[in-house]
Amino acid sequence: MHVHVDFCLIPLGGDVSVATEIAECQRVFVERGLTAVMHAYGANLEGEWDEVMAAIKECHRRVHAMGRVRISSTLKVGSRTDRAQSLADKIARVEELLARKS
Amino acid sequence: MHVHVDFCLIPLGGDVSVATEIAECQRVFVERGLTAVMHAYGANLEGEWDEVMAAIKECHRRVHAMGRVRISSTLKVGSRTDRAQSLADKIARVEELLARKS
Amino acid sequence: MHVHVDFCLIPLGGDVSVATEIAECQRVFVERGLTAVMHAYGANLEGEWDEVMAAIKECHRRVHAMGRVRISSTLKVGSRTDRAQSLADKIARVEELLARKS
């Protein structure tokens, strides 16, 4: 099963800055060859369900290993059986509509 | 790794009602012996990371099999290494604080 | 516009425990006469759009006033124009389906 996941990890407690932890997650995705596009409130991931979910588990594991004792992540998980659609397709389709009207 | 997950599945397109699909997800959790407490905007799950995530994947699989071609789920995933805490503990702690003040 | 909102507030940094802040949010909802049903990963709110959103803004304001300098909340916001449906209706409908099948 192919999935699109929007992933946002938040460590609780300790340092109010979380950039180090977010950078570590980005490294996890790159190491595993996953498509991972960062935005200002998370990252869009694309791939097979099990691979994407294993990468997210590894993010929790590594951020705990960095000394963060509590984590809360938010995921949006999209799957569809009617047709293949990439992350880039989704944005392109909306931009096409915006260009047409204006 | 033990996790708390708040899970909300939304089928896109077709029938505007989603109760049948939500009920099917609840059956998945019960069949697998997972702690699953429904609320009006999702369900709280508790268990080992792999078991909870496998159950959620099965929800996507079954809802697709019911003819829903597109699904978007939202998950909040909480893990902590400092201490064991159940879903019930979390609510009890807040209720204790609320009772103390009033 | 009537809304259902599932609300989960997370303070970042400082104390790893967040029960005090969650209890304060619950007080905000009660003070304002909003239907607010806590669960282990947030609270379900129901009411007019502006009232519910004003209460959530007040939660951010008060939690900042408690010394928490950074907050990230997650909201699911449901509105529908086809029919009135309460939070309780949603759960009752799923439970009815679950009872029928078993």
Added chain:
Amino acid sequence: MHVHVDFCLIPLGGDVSVATEIAECQRVFVERGLTAVMHAYGANLEGEWDEVMAAIKECHRRVHAMGRVRISSTLKVGSRTDRAQSLADKIARVEELLARKS
């Protein structure tokens, strides 16, 4: 109160495609002069709390007016009192860390 909001609107029922509705939301943000950066699973917004939330309410109103009777949106809402930080700052900080290590 300044906020960062990650916003994702999902119409339920009817057409499985949602690009038309997402494009309409993007128009709402542009019309109101809000910083709105689309990604493949939503849009990052930045501005004053009341303005951002009013724009999101307008998105629900317009998508209902397009004939969509049921909507479920997911919002992540970030506020901080320790310092000003733009959406662009957040990404730049993580990218700086990623560049340093490699």
